[in-house]
Amino acid sequence: MTETREYDLVIVGAGPGGLCAGLYSARAQRKVVCLEMGMPGGQIANTEEVEDYLGFERISGTELSMKFAEHAKSFGLEIESEQVEEVYVEGDYKMVHCVSGNIYRAKAVILSTGGSPVKAGVEGEQKYTGKGVSYCAICDGAFFRDKVIAVVGGGDAAVEEGAFLTKFGSKVYIIHRRDELRAQKIVQQRAFDNPKIEFVWDTIVESIDGDSAVVTGLSLKNVKTGEKSKLDVSAVFPFLGFRPNSDVVRGDLKKDDGGYIVTDFKMETSIPGIFACGDVRAQLVRQITNAVGDGTTAAVAAEKHIEKLEDKEANRV
Numbered sequence: 001m002t003e004t005r006e007y008d009l010v011i012v013g014a015g016p017g018g019l020c021a022g023l024y025s026a027r028a029q030r031k032v033v034c035l036e037m038g039m040p041g042g043q044i045a046n047t048e049e050v051e052d053y054l055g056f057e058r059i060s061g062t063e064l065s066m067k068f069a070e071h072a073k074s075f076g077l078e079i080e081s082e083q084v085e086e087v088y089v090e091g092d093y094k095m096v097h098c099v100s101g102n103i104y105r106a107k108a109v110i111l112s113t114g115g116s117p118v119k120a121g122v123e124g125e126q127k128y129t130g131k132g133v134s135y136c137a138i139c140d141g142a143f144f145r146d147k148v149i150a151v152v153g154g155g156d157a158a159v160e161e162g163a164f165l166t167k168f169g170s171k172v173y174i175i176h177r178r179d180e181l182r183a184q185k186i187v188q189q190r191a192f193d194n195p196k197i198e199f200v201w202d203t204i205v206e207s208i209d210g211d212s213a214v215v216t217g218l219s220l221k222n223v224k225t226g227e228k229s230k231l232d233v234s235a236v237f238p239f240l241g242f243r244p245n246s247d248v249v250r251g252d253l254k255k256d257d258g259g260y261i262v263t264d265f266k267m268e269t270s271i272p273g274i275f276a277c278g279d280v281r282a283q284l285v286r287q288i289t290n291a292v293g294d295g296t297t298a299a300v301a302a303e304k305h306i307e308k309l310e311d312k313e314a315n316r317v
Contacts (some may be wrong), residue, residue: 002101007031008306009299010096012084012248014044014289016113017278019068020295021302022077028303031126032074033104034112035096037083041065042114042278044288047130052139052287061130064288069222087111087274090251092309094273107309111261111269111276112295113248117239118154124208124215127236132215132235133208135242137161138287141168147234150218151176152205158184158239159191165237166196173231175200177223190216200231208236208279244280256282266301273305 009025011018014036025032039045047061056064069079083099087109096104109134117135119125127134134140141149141164149169151162160183162174171209174191179201180190191197200220206228218231244260246253254262254270260282267275277294279286 002103004103006031007033007104007106008110009033009103009110009302010035010094011110011112013042013112013114013245013280014040014069014079015085015112015114015277015278015291016044016068017291017295018042018110019072019077019291021110021112021277021299022079022295023075024296024299025303026072026298027273030303032076032307033078033080034311035080035082035084035104037081037099038071038081039065040127040242042112045262047104049143050139051142071288082269084113084248087248087270089273090193092273092312094303100178106271109226110267110276110295110298110302111246111248111280112272112278112291113245114279115242115244115246118243120208120238120240121203122205124210128210128215130209131213134208134235134237136286137164138239140237141165142170144235146170148232149173150231150233150236150240151207152176152236153239154178154181154183155239155241156183158185159187159239161237161239162197163187163191163194169196169235173200174198175203175218175220176204177204178202187193205236205276220310226230242286246280249274258282265297267298268301268305273283273302273309275302292312 010033011033012032020036023034044061045065051058085099094109145168147172150173152175165172188229202224209217220229246261261276262282275298278291278296
């Protein structure tokens with residue numbers, strides 16, 4: 001049976017930012033629930049290893065996700081398995097409508113909905129994700145020290161991340177389906193001047209190959225000649241774009257050109273009482289560390305918003 005449930009705060013998405021926000025809000029003795037349609041942890045739950053989160057030299061993404069969730073739940077955060085369909089405003093309250101039919105009514109909402117990297121959509125990609133296929137150079141580049149690395153794409157992200165990966169890899173191939181890059185000219189020139197980078201033009205990846213455990217190479221095809229070839233690599237980073245999950249809110253929610261939610265320094269969106277944190281928010285980097293920082297700020301700001309709403313209601317009596 002579907003029902004309407006009352007909370008002080010609803011958090012949409014149980015990534016690092018959302019779970020951190022839940023911890024802070026629960027510690028403040030608020031009735032708070034975090035809605036997540038998958039496993040708690042967001043994208044890090046699918047990460048083989050994490051070694052750039054302070055306090056953990058190396059930990060699996062799954063284990064870190066569990067620690068985040070258990071810590072937040074120990075202070076009273078509720079985590080419900082729900083797919084959120086829509087968030088909208090009704091008077092001073094925020095309504096969170098789920099696919100299940102359940103509606104969560106709250107004084108504030110924090111969006112921690114994250115986003116998804118655009119996949120290459122080729123054979124072997126899913127199989128080797130976390131085992132040589134990665135979508136974050138900052139997160140995983142160091143795992144491939146002195147290895148041969150491939151980057152797929154031709155925009156700013158692909159070329160910049162390719163240059164970053166030369167800090168670790170012995171060689172970096174940048175594979176692009178066209179004969180010229182889409183990246184800014186200054187970014188291109190830096191890559192052209194980098195002796196560790198080699199471009200593979202007019203080429204697509206047909207499959208990501210490997211053994212029973214890790215990536216060992218790529219099957220390629222030249223789109224002009226049709227010629228097929230193999231390329232031995234230990235890792236492949238597709239940088240074909242990133243889609244923020246920012247379409248869940250009904251109303252005039254301000255976003256940037258990439259669809260990321262614009263917030264102020266309090267993590268508040270253009271709709272009062274709705275906050276955003278982590279990868280869905282417009283910002284420079286998207287790492288676990290800044291996501292939890294966002295979550296902290298959003299939770300504290302949401303608490304102040306709730307207090308003002310409660311004062312307003314008290315003055316009506």
